[in-house]
Amino acid sequence: MAAIYSLYIINKSGGLIYYKNYGSAGRMDTNDTLRVASLWHSMHAISQQLSPVSGCSGIELLQADTFDLHCFQSLTGTKFFAVCEPGTQQIESLLKYVYELYTDYVLKNPFYEIEMPIQCELFDMNLTQSVQKDRVALLGQ
């Protein structure tokens, strides 16, 4: 079964605001995850400059031999990216769904400060439910 290894959410300025590890391999400590997030933020921005045509919105998919990295950037600059097994399907729709969960359970939480790390129970709960769903059966969203 194709699976997701980890999920990251980074804010507009490139800071990591959410990290969730699902696989046992490639577990990183907090500092490493922060470094990876800011590296990705920079790479994403640089890729927009590298583009031969204007209007590039950045890297969407990075394929390596042992993993795929799917990235979704909202029009407000928040990036959602997931590291998963090569060939996993439907990750883009999962990331869009995580964006919806973010708007419903994080942004509507009055105690959540914008651009700060996410510590919202409801968000964690709903996210766990939806990722479990994706791992158990490969259904389209």
Add this chain to the structure above:
Amino acid sequence: MAPVAPRSGDAIFANIEHVNCSWTVQNAELFTLTYGAIVRQLLTDLEEVDEVNKQLDQMGYNIGIRLIDEFLAKSNVSSCVDFRETAEVIAKVGLKMFIGVTASVTNWNAEGTCCSIVLEDNPLVDFVELPDTYQGLHYCNILSGVIRGALDMVSMKAEVTWLRDALRGDDVFELQVKLLKQVPEEYPYKDDE
């Protein structure tokens, strides 16, 4: 994967409210009355009408900066080509999705940076009468704040003001939205410039 088409404001509105008509009406009334209570309390606390206008705008701004993400997530609209499209999307999809009104966009200036959004009806002002002592109050100022906040988060600095207000005797609500400038996020590569 083929991109998902943008959903119409109606479809999203129906989806969010679901259930039957009477439930939706009750929910809308609760919203109207709650907003009225907020304005009333602000008037009691701040006393000055200008202060209340400013506070409503600020509250709207705080809502707008968060609302924009929900709007983008649920409506699947793609990036707008120009400000004209932005204004249309605000009027037809945005306002419909959140307060159930379909507004129209008129009065474009020559450069295409300033327009009027006209709301025929407005659920915020159901049951409201503005007394003479509060004639300077922009009762729906929260809406102007919301639009300003939302546009700010998608790199557009705008100025939103009320041109016509049905509570003060005009027949419709008219908001003027003026695009001041586009400020795309720039990555600082060229330090020597």
